[in-house]
Amino acid sequence: MKRQNISSGAVWEDIVGYSRAVRIGNLVEVAGTTATEGEEIVGKGDAYEQTKYTLQKIEEALIQAGATLQDVIRTRIFVTDISQWEAVGRAHGEFFRSIKPASTMVEVKALIHPDLLVEIEATAVMGGL
Template sequence: MFERTFSGAPWETRAGYCRAVRAGSHIYVSGTVPVTPEGGVHAPGDGEAQAARCLEIIEAALRKLGADRRAIVRTRMFVTAIDRWEEFGRAHQAFFRDHPPATTMVEVARLIDPAMLIEIEAEAVAPPVEAEARAAGAAEAPAGATQATPGAAPRAAGC
């Protein structure tokens, strides 16, 4: 069973992906950039604040799939200025505190918007029992919140 969640970001429908996918106990969160609820860039020029915003968005996706930050086992940070690693690292450390995941930080030439300094991907492992319980109630969930797809069924529209 696959369960998908969407954040409503314009790139999801334009590029054909979803914010996160849960496959059994594994959750994969797409690359997440520091956007405001209105779609603008959060805190231009502030690496720590941008990293914190990415992690907030990631946790919101995890919560829709029955997990939280404690389930994250790996992050990947794509940054436009590796010499600012301490700014990004401070936000990462503050967010995870006593549950640090494995992580990688890689410098990239640029992101989708030049004002964005960081993009973060995450992988999580959550108890499969929760996934089964949610899947049983997924038929009652409001449209667009999450989408369950049994077995190897085709991808859901917009994902």
């Protein structure tokens, strides 16, 4: 099967050796995504805004891979403060309320930058298995 790497253009992709998303066949895996635009953090101090922005970036990567949010079967949400779960969950629900992918939210000690509150991964299967 052909492999398609989707780049976000982030400088870290070449340094670390990763892609924003990878499609093989009808499977798309979206890497851990945060609320960054270049070197700027979007929604600084606001878990809800960071989650919304992150999910918009994930949706863009899916579209580049030929998929949509409707194809998402799993999300993994990493938060630095689990007490913010309702804000994060509300934003996730705005994108996935009718889709209802399997999802996990866990608290982690830190993300790559101290102002990042949320990181999300997604798995999509286009057209079913």
